[in-house]
Amino acid sequence: MANHEFGIMETTPKENQRFDEYDPKKYKHIKIDDDFIEPLLAEFQSIPCYWHTLKHPETNLAYYGITLIPPESMGNFISVFNSQPSEQYNEIIELFEQAKRKNKYIIHFGI
Numbered sequence: 001m002a003n004h005e006f007g008i009m010e011t012t013p014k015e016n017q018r019f020d021e022y023d024p025k026k027y028k029h030i031k032i033d034d035d036f037i038e039p040l041l042a043e044f045q046s047i048p049c050y051w052h053t054l055k056h057p058e059t060n061l062a063y064y065g066i067t068l069i070p071p072e073s074m075g076n077f078i079s080v081f082n083s084q085p086s087e088q089y090n091e092i093i094e095l096f097e098q099a100k101r102k103n104k105y106i107i108h109f110g111i
Contacts, residue, residue: 002034002111004061006095009068009105018053019066022109030095034111036088037061040080047076067108074100 007027013019044060050068051058061067069077078096081089099106 003031004034004037004111005029005031005109006092007107008095008099008102009107013050013054013068013105015054019068019107020052022066027107029107029109030091032088032092036084036086040084043080043083044077047073047080049073061108062110064110066110069099069106069108071100071103071105074106 007029009027041060041063046059048070049058049060049062050056050070051062052066052068054068074096078093078100081093081096096106
């Protein structure tokens with residue numbers, strides 16, 4: 001079973017900092033099955049993110065890598081998750097809402 005993991009970053013990433021290693025103990029994270037993320041990728045396509053470093057702006061999640069999701073993109077992700085009829089999104093919606101309230105980045109570890 002393939003999972004995506006999301007966690008709130010307590011410190012803002014620095015411009016020259018790279019995130020290339022999976023470190024689940026560093027971030028309080030949640031797991032969500034790929035069956036609930038993969039169908040949403042088309043809707044994430046226009047949401048600004050960074051892949052591995054703030055020097056690599058992209059849109060969408062780095063499906064097989066690490067995504068840094070900035071505070072200004074939280075509302076867009078929340079809207080996409082809220083548009084889904086499944087309770088499977090409740091925990092991730094709460095995580096994104098918490099990050100938005102705290103003005104924090106979210107780190108995403110792809111499959």
